[in-house]
Amino acid sequence: MKYFYEDKDRALSVYMGTQLDFGPHLHGHVEIVGMLKGSSAGFVESRKYEITPGDVFIVFPNQIHYYESRTDENYILLLFPASFADEFVHLLNGRVPDSPLLNNALDDPELFHAFDTAAKLYRPDLNITGMLQLKGYLMIIMGRIFEKLRLSPSDPGELATVNLILNYCMAHYRERLRLEDVAGKLHINKYYISHLFGKKLGMGFGDYVRSLRVGQACRLLEKGGMSIAQVSGAVGFSSTRTFNRAFNRYVGVTPSEYQKKQSNGEIIYPACDKP
Incomplete structure (x- = not known):
């Protein structure tokens, strides 16, 4: 497990991985994990959550978080600055989720389709048209997630x-x-x-x-x-x-x-x- 401070400057990154195991870090981006297979423990500011198949795990900007792998996983991870999801900036600033874990959220077919399509569309060299299309699916993901989140003021x-x-x-x-x-x-x-x-x-x-x-x-x-x-x-x-x-x-x-x-x-x- 690695431990680090991270400051990313890319507009949007999508990772598909098999080992969700990263040490304590923080960055100014929103991080969303969709767990497809296997399980991992997710931690936000030392609080532990078990991420299992079908769950979604969201971390707001500048929250210290890390993961410990439980089994070989299959997951999709989205990483983007709050400004990229400008329609949601007012919800991201000065607030944090009461719980970052949304159990069985991927049972929602619209949310699952948006995750799956975003992963298939993404390339590091995506042109502006492709990035706008990808942003559309991100808006669907954010909209469906925020329907389920409860937020509280941060410190x-x-x-x-x-x-x-x-x-x-x-x-x-x-x-x-x-x-x-x-x-x-x-x-x-x-x-x-x-x-x-x-x-x-x-x-x-x-x-x-x-x-x-x-x-x-x-x-x-x-x-x-x-x-x-x-x-x-x-x-x-x-x-x-x-x-x-x-x-x-x-x-x-x-x-x-x-x-x-x-x-x-x-x-x-x-x-x-x-x-």
Whole structure:
């Protein structure tokens, strides 16, 4: 599982996948998952939801969320900025769903058809005509989903603080990054930071930093050209031994095993280039 902060700039992306397993991240986009087969646990700000076949899971902009795979899944994932669905911007700003999980939503034939058609239409190089057609199906999806959602006001203060901390970690993960150092640099009480990480991410600050570094290490290992020791130092670990232990904990294999599997074309969870 990878852990990262993500800031996407594409208008609309559609992914079809078989392993819904991505670590804590946030972005300024709306993220919608339609589960076709299998199951996964979805987490929004540390609250857990079981996503099963036929369910739809929606995450609003700047909500911290992650997934843990349960079985081999088949899912469709839509990712787009709120401005792309301009008719719904007023519902997305300053609000969050009471529950992001809509059980059996894909039993609605119109909603299922819109998901399925969007997945078939999408290409990264889609022209303006194709993108407008795709947007039409997105409007159907959003309309059917918002008929079922209940919304409540969000807490912008906590969100801004979490964003500040995650941005700082992303910019400085190569350096020594202790809780006390971050608290001092950002002028935020270290106990409050610990409280926010437990509440919003469901993990401690140290766990987040180690897993963030491991996620970045995956990128470097996939690119190749660096030794394990070089990768370890490049992402901020104090020793190769510490790096190996953390990597095995979060990925399930050692860095050398991961590198070998990648070079052999074996699939390990992809690096942090998707949700």
